Amino acid sequence: MTSNNNTLLRFGLFHRFGHFLIIISFFGLVLTGMPLVFKDYAWAHFLYNLMGGYPTAGNIHRICALITFIAVFLHFAFLTFETLVRKNRNIFWGPDSLLLQPKDIMNVLGDILWFFRLGKRPQFDRYIYWEKFEYLSLMWGTMVMAVTGFMLWFPVQTASLVPVKIATFIDLPSIALVAHRYEALLAAGFIFSIHFLHTHLLPENIPVDEAMFTGKVDEGHMKHERGAYYERLKEEGQLEELKVQPASRRAKFVSKLVGLPLLGVGLLMVGFMLSSLICSITSVIADLTKNIHFDIFSIFAF
Amino acid sequence: MVSLLKTTIDVSGDSKACRFVFISCLFSCLLFFISVYSSESLFAQENSECLECHTDPAEVDDKVRVDPVTGEVELVSMLVDKDAFHASAHGGEDFYCIDCHADLEESEGEHYPDLQPVDCITFCHDDPAETFLEGSHAGLMQEKGIELPTCKHCHAGERSKRDTPRADDLYHRMDTIGKCGGCHTEYYDSYRNNLHGQVTALGHVGTDIATCVDCHGQHTILNSSDPESTLGPENAKETCGKCHPGAGDSFIKHVAHPQYKNLGYYKSAMIALLNIRKDSGQVKSIIKSPQIILTILFVMYVGILVITFAQFGTHMLLSWLGTLLDERKGKESGHDK
Numbered sequence: 001m002t003s004n005n006n007t008l009l010r011f012g013l014f015h016r017f018g019h020f021l022i023i024i025s026f027f028g029l030v031l032t033g034m035p036l037v038f039k040d041y042a043w044a045h046f047l048y049n050l051m052g053g054y055p056t057a058g059n060i061h062r063i064c065a066l067i068t069f070i071a072v073f074l075h076f077a078f079l080t081f082e083t084l085v086r087k088n089r090n091i092f093w094g095p096d097s098l099l100l101q102p103k104d105i106m107n108v109l110g111d112i113l114w115f116f117r118l119g120k121r122p123q124f125d126r127y128i129y130w131e132k133f134e135y136l137s138l139m140w141g142t143m144v145m146a147v148t149g150f151m152l153w154f155p156v157q158t159a160s161l162v163p164v165k166i167a168t169f170i171d172l173p174s175i176a177l178v179a180h181r182y183e184a185l186l187a188a189g190f191i192f193s194i195h196f197l198h199t200h201l202l203p204e205n206i207p208v209d210e211a212m213f214t215g216k217v218d219e220g221h222m223k224h225e226r227g228a229y230y231e232r233l234k235e236e237g238q239l240e241e242l243k244v245q246p247a248s249r250r251a252k253f254v255s256k257l258v259g260l261p262l263l264g265v266g267l268l269m270v271g272f273m274l275s276s277l278i279c280s281i282t283s284v285i286a287d288l289t290k291n292i293h294f295d296i297f298s299i300f301a302f
Numbered sequence: 303m304v305s306l307l308k309t310t311i312d313v314s315g316d317s318k319a320c321r322f323v324f325i326s327c328l329f330s331c332l333l334f335f336i337s338v339y340s341s342e343s344l345f346a347q348e349n350s351e352c353l354e355c356h357t358d359p360a361e362v363d364d365k366v367r368v369d370p371v372t373g374e375v376e377l378v379s380m381l382v383d384k385d386a387f388h389a390s391a392h393g394g395e396d397f398y399c400i401d402c403h404a405d406l407e408e409s410e411g412e413h414y415p416d417l418q419p420v421d422c423i424t425f426c427h428d429d430p431a432e433t434f435l436e437g438s439h440a441g442l443m444q445e446k447g448i449e450l451p452t453c454k455h456c457h458a459g460e461r462s463k464r465d466t467p468r469a470d471d472l473y474h475r476m477d478t479i480g481k482c483g484g485c486h487t488e489y490y491d492s493y494r495n496n497l498h499g500q501v502t503a504l505g506h507v508g509t510d511i512a513t514c515v516d517c518h519g520q521h522t523i524l525n526s527s528d529p530e531s532t533l534g535p536e537n538a539k540e541t542c543g544k545c546h547p548g549a550g551d552s553f554i555k556h557v558a559h560p561q562y563k564n565l566g567y568y569k570s571a572m573i574a575l576l577n578i579r580k581d582s583g584q585v586k587s588i589i590k591s592p593q594i595i596l597t598i599l600f601v602m603y604v605g606i607l608v609i610t611f612a613q614f615g616t617h618m619l620l621s622w623l624g625t626l627l628d629e630r631k632g633k634e635s636g637h638d639k
Contacts, residue, residue, distance in 0.1 A: 039494070039503035054506035115620040121628070130617070152497070156546045159553035167552035171592045174557040177497055178596050182603035186610065194614045203625050288565065 006219035007246040008239075010211050014078065019212050021071040023262065028064030030188045030269060032057040037181055038276045065149055072142055095125040095232060100136070104129040123227035130198055134190075141187045144179060151176035189273060192266035200263055208263065213255030214247035352399045356382040370419045371452050383461060390465035391457075422453045430521040439523035456481055469520075475507040482514040488566065492559035510545065517541055517558065561593045562600040 011019075035048035035057075051057040082088040090096040095103070107129050110122035127135075151158040155173040162172055199209045204221070211217045223230045233239045247255075355361040362380040369376075387393045392402070400407050402420045423431040431453070434440055443450055459465030460473040467474035479502060483490025493499040498512045507513060517533060524531035532541045535554075542549040542556070561567035574584035588594060 035504060036497075036500045039500050045504055048504045054501055054504070054508070054511070111621070115624055117624075117627070121624070130614075155556075156548050156550070156553050159556070160548075160550045162552045164551040164555070167555040169590065169592055170595060171555055171557045173553075174496075174560060174592070174596055175599060178560070178562070178599045178603070182600070182607065186603070186607055189607070189611065190614070193611075194618065197618050197622075203622065203629065284565075 005243055005245070007216050007244055008219055008222055008242045009215060009244045010217045010222070011215040013215070014074075016212060016215050018071050018074055018078075021067055021074075025064040025067035025071065026191065027262065027265065028060055029068070030184075030192075031265075032061040032064070033184055034188060034269065034273065037185065038273065041272070041276045041279070043272050043276075062153065065146070068142065069146065072146070095229070098127055098132055098135045100129070100132055104132060123231070124225065125228045125232065126226060128226070134195055134198070137187075137190065141183055144183045145187065148176035148180040148183070152180060185273070189270065192270040196263060196266055200259070208256050208259035210247065210252055210255045210259070213259060214251045216244055216247045349397075349399050353382060353384065356380060357384060365415070369452075372449060379462065383465070386459065386461060386465045390459055391468045392466050427453070434521040434523070437519075437521065437523045438525050438528065470509050472507050475509075475513050475515075476502070476505075478515055479507070479513050488564060489559055492561060492564060495560050495563055496558055498558070512545065516544070555592070557592050557596065560596050562597040567593070567597070 031047060032051045035044035035051075038044040048057055051060060079091065082091050092099060093101070095101070103125070107122045107124060110119065111129075113119040114121045151172055158172050158176070159167065162170060199205065199212075200207065202209075204225070219230075230239075233242065359381060364377050364379050367376055367378045368374070402422075403417055404421075405418045406413055435450075440450055454463050456478060457466050457474070458477070459467055460477075479490070479493075483493070493514070494503055501511050502513060509516075518526065519532040522532075524534075526533040528534060529536065531537065533554075538554040539549050539551070542554055546553065571588055574581075574588055578585050
């Protein structure tokens, strides 16, 4: 290894492949599913027809759902392999874990102090607390979406699971529709605004954080972003193990070529959703105040 | 024959020519009467005869039409779009214009301007009309003093009311949702909240997606609480089973009209809560209905959405601001050194 090499490996090929599967399926799911939620707006009609209209868009949605299942299966297979075969306990507890740790609460408090200029920003470990939130909400969301999605895919079979007496109070397909719709709004809104802002649109990373595409990250960047992790690696002497050849210009170009359009589509979707939401809320308020005839000149009546 | 007559008039001074004209007139009259009385079919009014004028914009004009029942006044084009007419329910080979416009049966050439309103019911469609009038829908309308819709109110073509659409015509299916929803606004809104309504709102109204009439029946419209209606406990399995084969007893309990986006539902729930001491039955009926779980779920999700985006939005803004301030500070300290 050369001495001037200062690039570290952050994501292995397996995780990058999983993330790529999730990207493809998530965009497919959102682009075919969101028009149904915003059915009253012209962009939804355009998008739905662009995705192939009634049966086709639905089929794309189901195929993308199956791709998501593959990604989820791969992830849980990885977790099982790590725990059972490699006996790696670090994925559940410790600084390398994606689950929330006591230190994360301290990091959140430290960050709040930093927001109000009352202290320095805490040094983050391998995963920052908001990344853990994103991961956990992805896990929870995928589970809800998968279960309710299957209920909507097979409504007759789902309904027959419930005895008739309970079915008069609990209508599973309707519950699944409500949960699926609003969980989808939550997921799409979260990924396309918060996740994009947290990773790609940060002042340091703008326009695209290439780490998830090339898997490699600059040593200086790592030191700045995840100081505790860098120090820990240095102490444990793992730093040299993670050092790799820097990403080729071609890989960087390809990752930008893939990342930027996806970023654009996502932000466009957020714009559409947000503007439609504002329109809907305005119409609800107009509907509520329809019967209130407030005469501003009545103040002169005395 | 006419051109022949015209040429002979020019030479009318001649007696030979006069005789020729007389004979030819007699001959043509004879030919006319023979043709009229020998074969009636030759002069039965074919559609082509009507369409000769009614497809020519120079021959026919727009006309003010007053609906005989509702008194609605509208401007109607007398032009017939041949393709649209042939695609319509009455556009087949064995339909003639005079089948419906029966008062034109004996006329020929130009006819008098105001025809009798077309009677759909008496000779052809007495069955659906009867079932419609017997249904509780029509009965309730009469009770409330609302004018009953005519056949043409629902069965109107896309461009002209005349082109009666077929039952599976896409425009007709879309139009029916709007026509039903025009009066039943609350049910229209809640239908749009359901998956059926979402897909039809996006423009797909094929027979594989349920519109109002697919569940509630076309002419025999009964209240869904009526056991004899299409959504009664006996018939619902068949009605749902048309699209969802194997629909069971639990499946037909589906809430097709969720109320969680209806402000009236929340108002009535509030009133019921306020009256809980006087009349606890109201609250019980609200809690017992399947709507309550959907409403709780909806309100919960709205709360989660608001909290999540407010919290992470603030976090995002503050951390952006903090990073930018840190960068500036770093630059300044760099300058100082």
